[in-house]
Amino acid sequence: MSQLDAGALVEEITSKVIARLQILQDPAQIVLGVSNRHVHLSHDDLKTLFGLDELALYRKVRQPGEFAAEQFVTVHGPKKSFQKVRVMGPCRAKSQVELSRTDCYTLGVKAPVLQSGHLDEAAPIDIEGPLGRIHLEHGALVAARHVHMSPSGARELGLADQDTVSVEFGGLRGGRLDNFIIRVKDDFIPEIHLDTDEANGIGALQGDFGRLIKE
């Protein structure tokens, strides 16, 4: 590496570190997690599809206790199917399939935008595993945008569970997305959650930062 290159490199690293420090000092700047299509299973449905009592850990994710499982399923819609859809652990009270709107068009599923676990209006969908296939009459949803935070993090921002905020993202495809639901729980780590349509549409990647704005 030439002397000139080293100087430019030091300059670039310095300004990147400073920019990141400025972000870290602003509690309204929160890291982004992008959710690809995935499935949560109840213990009963896990037993039916895989003959297992528990999911196997593949990789931890940012929220404590949550993980990507080793298990994959096939998700069947009226028009098409997706193979190798990741199951996320641990097991939930009810099984659900989280899709992007693009996924919904591909599958032919008319899933509404809902908060995770609020399944009364979720769309019908089928899930297939190595040992069987189940039909969920209310199982498919497009996850509503949300931001995880701890009670102290929420207090610092003057926010409470189920409040809504906007989030601004920079970059060539940047902008402001509205109606993020604040979700507060003792062990939550601050994290903005978008699905792939939203992240691709706003040009943001896993690990980028967004800035919360009160609505």
Added chain:
Amino acid sequence: MSQLDAGALVEEITSKVIARLQILQDPAQIVLGVSNRHVHLSHDDLKTLFGLDELALYRKVRQPGEFAAEQFVTVHGPKKSFQKVRVMGPCRAKSQVELSRTDCYTLGVKAPVLQSGHLDEAAPIDIEGPLGRIHLEHGALVAARHVHMSPSGARELGLADQDTVSVEFGGLRGGRLDNFIIRVKDDFIPEIHLDTDEANGIGALQGDFGRLIKE
């Protein structure tokens, strides 16, 4: 229909018409066109792929002279292919493939966000038709957000060709997207263009209205 239902219906129609009239009276409210993945072909490439001198009209689109052609192609990326990708007419100086970021991940194509026709940095991609297959070394792009308007429409909004604006969309998944490029031409009809990721991400449909905001 009962008397009560008719009254509610009249009320609903009235308020929808009033809301639409208010939108029509605001020149900053512009209708949205959502672009699915599509291909433009040069005359030479049309000849190679289809043995044709001209594309056949399938359906006109909003911009005068532009149309969806009867012709479909297969688009090949390193990872996967899309069959039945619509060709849009008329022929252009150079062939290009417009993809969403989601499409890029599926195909395994690393296409940058570019203005249509600005192909110097576009990604390599293959197109197959009934009579042959071509390789474009610079052919695949994710179309930059843009807004079409006539010179008089631009003047009314105090805008000029290649200016950038933001656009706000309402609804559950609403927000503000930045960096739309203003494109002015004599026969352009006012129209906001988004790709499917952007439209799905912001929860907007073809025919919805967005409101222009100067940056």
